[in-house]
Each structure stands twice: as C-alpha cells, then as structure tokens.
C-alpha cells in the first residue's frame with residue numbers, strides 16, 4: 001500500500017528568508033489561502049518573535065486558513081511563547097522549535113563559556129536546551145516539531161542522542177534538515193536509516209526532512225530520504241528559500257506522482273493548483289521563475305525542435321512525461337478584453353487562485369479596464385501582475 005508523505009510548506013518562512021523576497025501581510029495571507037487550496041498539510045507561516053509584522057502575519061493566517069499552521073521558535077522561552085500567542089487562534093497548530101547540532105554550529109554559535117568549556121560540554125548543553133524547549137512547547141500544544149539544525153553535517157551518534165532526547169521530551173515530529181545543502185542522496189538516506197536503527201522510540205514521531213539546494217540536490221535528497229523512512233518533507237513553492245533555496249514543492253510532488261511505479265508514496269496535494277501557486281509566489285516576491293524550471297517554467301511543456309513538435313503532435317507521450325493540465329497549465333486560455341465585465345474578471349481571478357472581496361474586486365476591475373483599453377487581450381499573466389500591483393499597493 002502506498003504511504004502518505006506529509007507536505008510541510010515553508011514558503012512563508014524559509015522561502016521568505018530568500019534575500020530580497022519580503023512579503024507584506026496581505027500577500028502572505030493570500031499565499032497561505034492558495035497553499036490551502038493546494039492542500040498542503042502544514043503551512044509554516046513565519047517566525048513570530050522575529051518582528052511585529054511576522055507575528056501579525058502568523059496570527060492572521062492562524063485565524064483564517066484551514067491547515068495545520070506552524071510557527072518557528074528558537075529553543076528559547078520568549079520565542080516559544082510568542083509562537084503560541086501568534087498561533088493560538090488556529091484550530092490546528094504546531095510549534096516548531098530547533099537547536100543547532102553540528103560542531104560547526106555549536107562551536108561557531110555557542111563559543112561563549114556559559115554553554116560549557118569543551119565541545120562535549122557544549123553538546124550536553126544543546127541537548128538540555130532542546131529538551132527544555134520541547135517540554136515548554138508541549139505545555140502550549142500537542143503538536144511540537146523539533147529540528148536539529150545542520151543535521152546534514154552532524155555526527156550521527158550525537159544526532160541520534162539529540163533526536164532521542166527530543167522524542168522523550170514530547171516532540172511529535174523530528175526534522176532532519178540538511179541546512180547547508182551539503183549531503184549527497186545516498187549519504188542523506190543512510191542518515192535517516194541510521195536514525196531509525198539507533199533512536200529509541202523513533203516510531204513515536206514522524207521523521208521529517210528539510211533539504212536546502214546549495215548543490216542542486218534538495219529534491220533528490222528529499223526523495224532519497226522518503227525511500228529511507230522519512231514521512232514528512234519540507235519544501236517551498238518554486239524552491240525559494242535561504243541562499244540557493246529549499247526543495248521545490250512542485251518538483252518533489254510531481255516526482256512522486258510520475259514515478260509511482262518505483263516510489264510507493266502519495267501526497268494530498270491538488271496538483272492542478274501548482275501553477276497558480278507558482279505564479280502567485282513569483283508575482284508577490286518579485287522572483288521570476290527561470291524558463292527551464294522543471295514543472296512550472298514557461299518552457300516546461302514547450303516543444304521547439306521540429307522533431308519534438310512532430311512527435312508530440314502524433315502522440316504526446318513521445319516527449320511529455322506528465323500532462324500540463326495535471327499541474328494546472330491549461331492550453332486553452334479564456335481571453336479577457338475590453339468587453340469583459342466584472343463577472344468574467346471575478347471568475348477568471350478565482351480560477352487563478354484569487355478570492356477577492358467585492359470592494360477589492362472593484363479596485364482591480366478599474367485597473368483591468370484601463371489595461372484592457374490599451375491591450376487587445378488581457379492574459380492570465382496580465383491579471384497576475386495586476387494582482388501584484390493591487391496587493392502591493394496595500395503594503396503597510
């Protein structure tokens with residue numbers, strides 16, 4: 001029987017940490033609604049203690065969006081309390097706390113002697129901080145995730161100790177991040193297998209992975225990890241995130257869908273909402289999607305050479321391993337123009353993932369009419385950039 005992989009989307013937290021990608025609160029709520037339509041299981045909405053705007057965005061999403069809503073917190077009481085305060089309206093909430101576990105991080109971040117003199121003492125302090133954080137988070141909520149930051153470069157014996165302590169303290173999900181995107185697929189899979197062997201009561205928690213893309217291996221590492229026993233994958237729309245980004249949600253999900261023959265897993269993702277999500281994230285962050293990007297790039301389903309065109313016209317299977325419609329790329333486009341009314345505009349915007357109040361629709365309609373006067377046809381891309389302008393104009 002295929003097993004479910006939980007999709008934990010961190011577009012609004014790690015994704016928003018991409019240099020230059022700041023989103024306002026209205027944009028975050030709009031993206032969170034689209035993530036709910038995409039049917040991600042968990043939305044990491046932000047890092048509440050880090051700023052009042054982050055706090056407010058998490059609070060709004062927690063109150064309005066139907067999914068498990070997670071908030072990030074360092075292993076500190078103040079962070080955990082702030083995460084809970086921001087999340088408390090959510091019917092289903094998760095506090096996500098983390099400690100650094102690699103020697104690079106421990107020696108680099110906890111250099112001061114108050115954490116201990118030697119590496120062994122500092123490592124002990126990290127374990128205690130992790131236990132305290134998980135136990136404290138559990139006083140607020142039953143769903144607590146613990147991450148061992150830089151697990152990819154953490155010695156396996158010590159990593160197993162930290163993860164065991166976190167589970168003992170009450171963590172319900174244990175996340176193994178390849179924070180620096182350093183590992184190779186076989187190596188990362190082996191890390192997961194070793195944890196399954198070494199950690200007492202590992203079956204009490206869901207094993208999660210969170211792979212960065214510094215070597216372009218984030219999706220490959222995530223796939224290797226699920227084959228080794230991970231059951232939650234953390235990812236972002238368009239693969240945005242710190243530095244070279246995170247595992248791309250659309251690539252991971254479609255790899256499982258297309259290669260069901262050798263990957264006996266499924267997700268709850270409504271793949272037909274993938275393209276809308278990709279466009280919305282690109283518009284609001286201002287990060288273009290490269291044309292050859294797998295799944296959502298403009299050329300992902302385009303055939304240029306005569307041989308390919310001929311083949312595809314005869315039988316799509318010759319050069320396409322998935323249907324564009326399956327990821328929400330429609331070949332038949334409804335074209336709006338100067339004769340289109342508010343209803344037509346509203347319906348098309350809804351298909352693109354935007355749900356507007358009547359008041360907002362009026363504002364967008366005025367912009368649409370101006371544009372339609374200048375252009376013969378208003379395409380989906382035009383509507384998406386109108387929506388970008390409209391929401392940007394609300395920036396606090």
Ligand code: KIV
Pocket residue numbers: 014098147148149150175177178179180210212
């Ligand atoms: O990359 C990372 O280690 C993180 C953690 C906070 C999960 O983003």
Ligand code: ZN
Pocket residue numbers: 014177179210212242
């Ligand atoms: Zn990360």
